[in-house]
Structure formats: C-alpha cells, structure tokens
Amino acid sequence: MYKLVYILAASHSGSTLLSMLLNSHPDIVTTGELKLSSKAIGDINRYRCSCGQLINQCTFWQKIKEGMGRRGYDFDIANAGMDFNSVDSKYVHWLLGPLNRGVLLEALRDCALKISPKWRKHLPDIQKRNAALISTILETAGAKVVADSSKTDLRLKFLLRNPELDIKVIHLIRDGRGVALTYMNPVEFADAKTPDLRAGGMGGNRDNERLTIAQAANQWKRSNEAALNVIRRVDKSRKIEIHYEQLCRDTENTFVRLFQFIGLDSDTREREFRAAANHVIGNGMRLDKTSEINLDERWRSALTKDELQVFNQIAGALNRRFGYE
Numbered sequence: 001m002y003k004l005v006y007i008l009a010a011s012h013s014g015s016t017l018l019s020m021l022l023n024s025h026p027d028i029v030t031t032g033e034l035k036l037s038s039k040a041i042g043d044i045n046r047y048r049c050s051c052g053q054l055i056n057q058c059t060f061w062q063k064i065k066e067g068m069g070r071r072g073y074d075f076d077i078a079n080a081g082m083d084f085n086s087v088d089s090k091y092v093h094w095l096l097g098p099l100n101r102g103v104l105l106e107a108l109r110d111c112a113l114k115i116s117p118k119w120r121k122h123l124p125d126i127q128k129r130n131a132a133l134i135s136t137i138l139e140t141a142g143a144k145v146v147a148d149s150s151k152t153d154l155r156l157k158f159l160l161r162n163p164e165l166d167i168k169v170i171h172l173i174r175d176g177r178g179v180a181l182t183y184m185n186p187v188e189f190a191d192a193k194t195p196d197l198r199a200g201g202m203g204g205n206r207d208n209e210r211l212t213i214a215q216a217a218n219q220w221k222r223s224n225e226a227a228l229n230v231i232r233r234v235d236k237s238r239k240i241e242i243h244y245e246q247l248c249r250d251t252e253n254t255f256v257r258l259f260q261f262i263g264l265d266s267d268t269r270e271r272e273f274r275a276a277a278n279h280v281i282g283n284g285m286r287l288d289k290t291s292e293i294n295l296d297e298r299w300r301s302a303l304t305k306d307e308l309q310v311f312n313q314i315a316g317a318l319n320r321r322f323g324y325e
Contacts, residue, residue, distance in 0.1 A: 001166040002134045003145040005262060006156050008231060010223035012182035012189075013174035014244035016282040017293070019149040020050075021247075021255065023280070024273040027264050029141035032282035034133065034148040035155055036080035041281065044078040050280035060140065060279040067136035073129060082130055084158050087122040099226035100153045106229075123158070131164035141277075145262060149282055153226040160234070167238065168262060171231055174244035176220040176319040180311055181299040183209075183216035189298060213307040217314035224318060243323070248295035 005022065007015045019030040032050075041047045041055065049058040061077055068075035085096050095112050113119045134146045148159075160167055182189045186209050211219065231239055240261045247254050259266035272291045303311070311319075 001164060002131060002138060004134060004159070004165050004167045005145055005147045005170060006159065006167055007147065007149040007151060007170050007172055008153065008156055008227050009151045009172035010174070010176075010179055010220050010227070011151060012179050012186070013151075013172050014247060015149040015151050015172055016280065018170070018172055018242070018247060019147050019282070020278055020280060021251070021273050022147045022258070023278050024276045025259065025264055025266075025269040027144040027268075028147055028262070029137055029143035029145070030147035030149065030278070030280060031137060032280035033150045034130070034146070035083040035150040035152070036077060036281065037083050037086075041078060050278050055281075058279060060277075063140045064133070064136055067140055068132060071132045071136065073132055075133075080133075081126065082133060084123075084126055084155060086126070087118055089116060089118040089122075092116050092119050092122070096154060099222050100157065100229040101226070102229050103233075106157070127158070127162045127164075130159065131162060134165070145264070153223075153230040157230050169231060169234055169239040170258070170261075171227060171239060171241045172244060172247075173224070173241065173322050175297075175299070175322075175324045176217065176224075176315050177299045177303060177308065177311055177324075178244075178297060179220045180213060180216035180315075181302055183211040183219060184213060185210060189296075189302070213303070213310045214314060217311040221315040221318055224322075245295060245297075248293050251293055 005028070007018055009015045016032060019032055022028045023030045044056050045054070047055045049055045049061065051058060051060065053059070055061060055077060065075045065077075085093060087093075092113065095109055098109075100106060113123075137146050138144070150156075156167075156169065159165060240258065242254060242258065255269065256266045259269070
C-alpha cells in the first residue's frame with residue numbers, strides 16, 4: 001500500500017504552506033493538489049511549477065510523465081484525469097456537485113451514482129490512476145509518503161475506499177473570518193506577494209472570483225461542515241486536527257506532533273522549507289521566496305464591523321466551535 005497524507009480543509013486555510021512544510025522532510029514529497037484539475041492550472045503554457053520553471057518544461061513533471069508511461073498510463077498534466085469529477089456525464093457532475101451532508105445523503109448519492117454505467121466504469125479506473133500517480137511520485141522523489149493538499153471532502157471520501165492507499169488525514173482549520181477575507185479579495189489576501197507571479201505565475205486581478213461577505217461566510221461554513229461529516233468516519237488513530245494559527249505561531253512543536261502522527265522523525269526536516277526541492281501546484285504563495293512564516297490576521301483590520309456581523313450571523317457558531325472568539 002502507498003502511504004498518503006491528505007490535507008482536508010476549506011480553501012485558503014493554509015494548505016499550501018502546510019504541504020510545503022511537510023515536503024521539508026526527506027521522507028515526504030508533495031506536489032500540492034493531486035487532483036490536478038485543469039481549472040487550477042489554467043493556461044499550461046504560462047503556469048509555473050513552484051520550482052520556477054514553466055510547468056510543461058519542468059524536469060520533475062517530465063519524469064512523472066515517463067513514470068506513468070511505464071505503468072501504462074498516458075499522462076498530460078493539463079488533463080491528468082485524477083479528479084473524480086473528470087467523467088463525461090452531466091448526470092454524474094450533478095450528483096458530485098453538493099458537498100458532503102452526512103451519512104444518509106451520502107448513501108443516497110452513492111446509490112444514484114451506481115445507476116450510471118459511466119460512473120461504474122470511471123470509478124475503478126480513476127482509483128487505479130490515482131494510485132499509479134502516487135506510486136510514480138514516490139519513486140521519482142525517493143520518498144515514503146505523499147502529501148495531497150487537494151482539500152476537498154468528496155475526493156477524500158473516495159480515496160479512503162482505494163485499497164492501494166494507506167491514508168492519514170490532517171484536518172486543517174483556519175479562523176473563518178480570515179478565510180472569508182481571502183474569498184472576498186483573493187488577489188490581495190490569498191496569492192503570491194509579487195503581482196506578476198499571481199494566478200500561477202500568469203498575473204491578473206482575479207476579480208471574477210470575488211465573493212460577498214455573506215457568500216464567503218457560507219462557503220467557509222459549508223466546506224468545514226462537509227469536512228467534519230467525512231472525517232467523522234475516519235478512525236481516531238488516522239486523523240489529526242491542526243489550526244493554521246497554531247502552525248504559524250508554534251511551527252516546531254506543531255511539526256513534532258505531525259511527524260509523530262505520520263510516523264517519521266521530526267529532527268530530519270529542513271528548517272528552511274523552501275530550500276527543499278518542491279514542485280507544488282496550488283496557491284500562489286508557493287512561488288514566494290522567503291521561508292519566514294508569518295501569521296496572517298489582516299482580517300482584524302480589513303473587515304468592517306458590518307461585515308463581521310454578517311459573518312457571525314452565518315458562520316459564527318461554527319467558528320466558535322473551532323475555538324475562535
């Protein structure tokens with residue numbers, strides 16, 4: 001079985017930072033979001049790997065393509081076919097759209113999916129393809145564990161059913177007010193510091209992604225409710241809860257806990273995490289240069305009193321449940 005650490009979180013909760021920090025251990029490798037969706041990458045001719053090379057010229061990803069070929073798979077990073085939603089069926093896309101809503105509705109979703117011949121063929125194929133990619137990444141990097149920062153609840157749900165994977169889950173939580181701010185203005189609060197490195201190295205203002213505070217609060221709430229629903233069925237020994245703020249304030253002790261959980265020696269990791277070879281797909285911060293870790297709580301000054309009130313009405317109860325006042 002291949003060892004996989006899955007980072008489960010709402011988007012913009014610090015998963016890219018966490019995955020790169022995990023990558024600082026010689027026995028762990030991450031490429032960020034293993035679902036490798038074409039939407040995340042965008043223009044393949046302009047998207048940059050975190051090593052700085054254009055993704056279609058990166059030597060690491062070329063080796064991945066070769067390794068997948070040896071396993072019998074054509075591999076195109078722009079259309080990798082690792083996302084469970086990558087099936088040509090409007091019916092399946094419709095069923096996979098909603099986030100996890102608990103045991104009963106998930107059982108109904110599974111029954112409805114089984115009706116589709118395309119899904120019945122697609123699911124085992126994509127499970128084998130994901131296992132092949134993880135195997136290839138481990139072989140290429142010479143590592144023992146792969147970290148996947150895809151974050152989504154449904155991807156984790158199906159990966160947990162893959163007989164070739166030995167999965168441990170890191171549930172990463174960030175104050176919902178900080179996450180909401182990133183949804184309201186992603187280019188300023190959830191991307192690379194250097195403007196021309198934003199949006200995967202393509203630049204741009206990302207105005208089309210902006211949400212209102214109400215939309216942002218609801219998205220954070222639903223993502224975390226879905227995460228709680230799927231992780232509830234994971235054995236206690238195979239899951240751990242980490243807070244973004246704790247990760248930033250007390251990185252060393254947090255990583256002692258994490259590496260003990262994973263089963264690795266924490267003393268061997270590279271403290272300058274960007275000095276480790278990494279080929280990460282995901283948030284634009286992967287292209288920043290500094291290894292300094294700074295807690296981002298700009299929401300305290302950026303959100304207005306009215307915006308905070310709206311957030312509290314929609315998601316305040318769950319935020320407090322996670323320990324945020």
